[in-house]
Amino acid sequence: MKSKLLMAILAVALVGSASVASASQVRVVHASPDAPNVDVVVNDNFAVRALENVPFTAVSDYLDVPADTYNFKVVPAGQM
Secondary structure, three states: OOHHHHHHHHHHHHHHEEEOOOEEEEEEEEOOOOOEEEEEEEOOOOOOOOOOEEEEOOEEEOOOOOOOOOOOEEEOOOOO
């Protein structure tokens, strides 16, 4: 299961794109059929999840974020 969550993590990392120097957009795709629903955590802030309970095949809207370096984690929904 850990490798399946890694696939979801890669999906998050690959779809982020910088549009201009001061703003960026990130889109999340859950593309791992055998993984559970997931939560997306940014910069280890587990108290405030960027996305919650994301099911397989879900594609988020673009999320606007300030241009910066971020640490995205994908964890099973409701854990940690």
